[in-house]
Amino acid sequence: xxxxxxxxxxxxxxxxxxxxxxxxxxxxxxxxxxxxxxxxxxxxxxxxxxxxxxxxxxxxxxxxxxxxxxxxxxxxxxxxxxxxxxxxxxxxxxxxxxxxxxxxxxxxxx
Amino acid sequence: xxxxxxxxxxxxxxxxxxxxxxxxxxxxxxxxxxxxxxxxxxxxxxxxxxxxxxxxxxxxxxxxxxxxxxxxxxxxxxxxxxxxxxxxxxxxxxxxxxxxxxxxxxxxxxxxxxxxxxxx
Numbered sequence: 001x002x003x004x005x006x007x008x009x010x011x012x013x014x015x016x017x018x019x020x021x022x023x024x025x026x027x028x029x030x031x032x033x034x035x036x037x038x039x040x041x042x043x044x045x046x047x048x049x050x051x052x053x054x055x056x057x058x059x060x061x062x063x064x065x066x067x068x069x070x071x072x073x074x075x076x077x078x079x080x081x082x083x084x085x086x087x088x089x090x091x092x093x094x095x096x097x098x099x100x101x102x103x104x105x106x107x108x109x110x
Numbered sequence: 111x112x113x114x115x116x117x118x119x120x121x122x123x124x125x126x127x128x129x130x131x132x133x134x135x136x137x138x139x140x141x142x143x144x145x146x147x148x149x150x151x152x153x154x155x156x157x158x159x160x161x162x163x164x165x166x167x168x169x170x171x172x173x174x175x176x177x178x179x180x181x182x183x184x185x186x187x188x189x190x191x192x193x194x195x196x197x198x199x200x201x202x203x204x205x206x207x208x209x210x211x212x213x214x215x216x217x218x219x220x221x222x223x224x225x226x227x228x229x230x
Contacts, residue, residue, distance in 0.1 A: 002156070032214065032215055032216075033214040033215070033216055035216050035217065037157075044207065044220060044222060044223050045157065045207075045220065050216060050218075051213070051214050051216065088156065088157055090157075090216070090217070091216075092214075092215035092216065096159075096173065097171045098147070098159045098161070098162055098171055098172075098173055099147060099149075099159040099162075099209075099217070100159065101149075101156060101157040101158065101159065102156075103156050104156040104157070
């Protein structure tokens, strides 16, 4: 069971906007910045959002990140079939003295 | 550009030992000065942080879930970090990634991953 909680699944139709949440605590998201990763089947995780809300190089502006208090979220607007993937949030945890990952959210484009 | 290059896939039997590596390179990258962490991804599962090492002085921190199960080390003279097992189990079968800790305590570079398969 992850210290940081994400919904196991999310879905949307092409063109829709979907949001994936990431809920933590003061020692991780509440005190530190958050990255978001996209993982396609059989590939390494790819950075899409870093330091809470900054899009990584080459990432379309359909992707946006937010952080407030001990929670963060990833929003994908204008959903496309190629967005179907697993998404993970990550933050440093001051109590653990290491990284904590959300459990991952499988996004399905219907 | 920072690069972390990991050693190749391994197939081992239960009880065998293994050491995988992660070599850092890149213009302006002083390997000694950046923490290197290891992350496990079991088949069909999520990402788990295992531990992290500061190559400059080999200060090492472990996720309690992995302490005693693996050993993390580094050789700064050859810009290499290691993850090793003394006695592998089938449940160690996974992809292992090394990551460099950069700004804001977040990873700023990932290795390509090393697939470890443990099977009799």
